[in-house]
Amino acid sequence: MTAITLDTISREYGSGVFGVKDVSLTIEEGEFMVLLGPSGCGKSTTLRMIAGLEEITAGRIRIGKRDVTDLPPRARNVAVVFQSYALYPHMSVRENMRFGMKMRGTPLAEQDVRIKDASEILGLVPYLDRRPGALSGGQRQRVALGRAMVREPDVFLMDEPLSNLDAKLRGEMRQELVKLHRRLGKTMVFVTHDHIEAMTMGDRICIMRDGHIEQVGAPLDVYANPANTFVAQFLASPTMNLIAARLSVAAGVLSIDAGPIAGVLPPAQSALYSHAASEPAILGLRAEDVLTEATSATLPFTGKVVMREALGAENLIGVEAGGATLSARTGRHFLPDFGDQVTLHADMSQMHLFNAASGAAYRRKA
Structure with a gap:
């Protein structure tokens, strides 16, 4: 060899x-x-x-x-x-x-x-x-x-x-x-x-x-x-959802404002990304991390279905919310019609955060 x-x-x-x-x-x-x-x-x-x-x-x-x-x-x-x-x-x-x-x-x-x-x-x-x-x-x-x-x-x-x-x-x-x-x-x-x-x-x-x-x-x-x-966008189909975001700290709690996705981050992500507070950032979420059910680590958002692809074992949908279009990979039994208003849940435990100026990832591993 x-x-x-x-x-x-x-x-x-x-x-x-x-x-x-x-x-x-x-x-x-x-x-x-x-x-x-x-x-x-x-x-x-x-x-x-x-x-x-x-x-x-x-x-x-x-x-x-x-x-x-x-x-x-x-x-x-x-x-x-x-x-x-x-x-x-x-x-x-x-x-x-x-x-x-x-x-x-x-x-x-x-x-x-x-x-x-x-x-x-x-x-x-x-x-x-x-x-x-x-x-x-x-x-x-x-x-x-x-x-x-x-x-x-x-x-x-x-x-x-x-x-x-x-x-x-x-x-x-x-x-x-x-x-x-x-x-x-x-x-x-x-x-x-x-x-x-x-x-x-x-x-x-x-x-x-x-x-x-x-x-x-x-x-x-x-x-x-x-x-x-x-890399985040090239190594996936659909590409990773990227949304302009800003983090802020109040009373020791880290929150995110990323257009339709806003709220307090889970403790692990709060500890991980606190150093990026107040800097212009980009939130990254893969389609499989946009869920149809809420968990303790999710933030909800509501939008209109503008894309749908039924693939048999799974479905891909695109939801327009707050000026952004977010892709979600859902189970085969969740396939709303075009124009439907749906509420989805961003799994923030799987979030990525990038520097808005350079595009480089903030360190994700603790």
Whole structure:
């Protein structure tokens, strides 16, 4: 297994325009790291720099103990799986998997063993003599993975490999990739703009914006403790509710005024956020923390239903209240009509608080 170290790497295109700037990141041996962010954030550029397909204009990259910054792609012992599959249409599955090994002079007997092993792991044995045109999208993606596997690389790099698949196949392939990672134990770097892929697949996720890293951590930890409003909104659908707010202290009690949500905070949050009193702030609440029933930690608000999505197992509704529209994730039996006035309850025990000027989160953990 092989670690990857990015040491303040940059990619400048000239005239001060950067695709990636001063990115430092250590990807541990055998880790499944997901690079997540919107289009143009630098995640694919970072992956291509690791692969040697994109010039590094500053910084260093190490794969294992080797400094590969100036090495060509073929000398880095990495395998790249692209969104487009990039299979040879005139070759069978077997020959697609064999081609790279043949070019590198791998003995024929070893080629056959590697193809057999990879095709058994990926369920490709029945399709080895078919051409890509006779395969489904999911099968072609498996062939692309198989072609990478037979190289026996130190590192797998995957650039949005599931983007061309339909929703059902994406879900299946997510599970297959996680199983493959556990079976091979190899270091994998996976680029995506899909927060569901990031949350369900990554050992850790690295969220990027404008060529910089915003936050790195285990998926559930990042979800529970976003570093700023960008991360808070990007790592969820619907995005986190964000409302301008101000805290105030009276007689030793901390209260919040956030448009439709106002009142005394629970003791734990009062102790946690007292240092932010009187500063302009932003209240953050995830949709699942807007409840249909009151608890000892909730503050009520009333508004008009302006959005509703019935998803079967749950419902999403949007409520316009006090000039803000708040999203709520409710049980399947709570689905009011458009225009209905409803009272919901903000669970303040799950609140997030951000600095209004910088967007940075106030410390949430005691």
